[in-house]
Amino acid sequence: MKAYVFPGQGAQFTGMGKDIFDANTKAASLFRQADDILGFKLTDVMFNGTADEQKQTSVTQPAIFLHSVAIALTSDSFKPDMVAGHSLGEFSALVANKTLSFEDGLKLVSKRALAMQHACEINPSTMAAIIGLEDKAVEEVCASIDDVVVAANYNCPGQLVISGSMKGIEVACEKLKAAGAKRALPLQVGGAFHSPLMEPAREELAAAIKQTTFSKPICPVYQNVNALPSVDVEEIKKNLIAQLTAPVRWTQSVQNMAKDGATIFIECGPGKVLQGLVKKIVPAAEVSSL
Known part of the structure; x- marks a missing residue:
């Protein structure tokens, strides 16, 4: 069985996504759509921005989301038995398995990023x-x-x-x-992510999630909060809201995916961080990038 995994904040680099944009017209369309939805040229920062510009939470999270989702949604070989994402990557996973539309996923990620940035300024x-x-x-x-x-x-x-x-x-x-x-x-990060200090951000994100349409997924998502698979829309929403102040149980998620039959883990997004983590958690697993 194949598990597709999606990276979180920290995987960004200058030039990210440019190869996909140039090579794939479907992906290029998603990139342009993202610029329109966000109201600023995210693609300019992704392709040409400095490391400092890309470190801004309001840029980093939508950029990694866009890069990851574009790979999954435009690949003919993307046929997941299960998905999971590390922190921010959970939103990418939920678009990839059809729980969220691309537009709604991007809007939630942008809202999440701004809310987290605001919470960091408070505390x-x-x-x-x-x-x-x-x-x-x-x-x-x-x-x-x-x-x-x-x-x-x-x-x-x-x-x-x-x-x-x-x-x-x-x-x-x-x-x-x-x-x-x-x-x-x-770590060089903006604040205490996945801790009680993110409570103001959790409240902001909860309101946005409750107003967003969630659909029945095509395969289970293993969520950060409890490391368990879910296809229940209300449970997915609840866990997504709790994620901001709760720990990311990545070790346990990968262990549970392997226990449930995953032997191949395919990373969708910039970098290979998750492939390295998967090999440390399940040494026998086969890992690759999409």
Whole structure:
């Protein structure tokens, strides 16, 4: 069985999508449509923007979404048995499996990006990658700190990203290194994604999701919040809203897809980050890009 996976924020690079735009008229049409929907030339920033311009959440999220979805929607070989996306990538996955239309998916991603950016301005915060420590040990250290610090991204065994206040992350990194982490690296991100500090963004996104049409998907989506497959529209909505303040259970999602029969994992979008994570989670899996 084939599982198609979609990357999240951080996979962007200058020139992303230009090859697809030039080679595929259907993809080029989607790119132009995205510019019209957003009201600014996203494609200009994708093709020619600086790294700093592309790091802006309001640009990064729609750009990765557009790149990922264009690949899936214009490929004759895209025939998924199941899909999943890492954080932002869950929206790409939901367009790919027909739960959301391209236009509605892009509008929600743009709304999500702006809401997250706003939440970051309200509560200055950050994230850090913890390498070489058991998940439980990381969770215990986070729970021992008075400031807001939580496990945010369960990326693969031995790699967990934490999220929280500036002070909380600083203290957590010190404690986690003392507890035996090989590395505790503060990340260059706009704020504490997938933590309680994203509550203002969750409320904004919830209102938009409730006004959006969701259709029955053509295959299950394994969602970040619980790592379980779903084809139920109301459950998908609920989990999508909860995603902003809850951890991304990527390790568990990939394990469950493999347990349910996936032997081939195909990444749709810029980069190969998810392929690397999948191989660390399920070494026997076959991985590739679409």
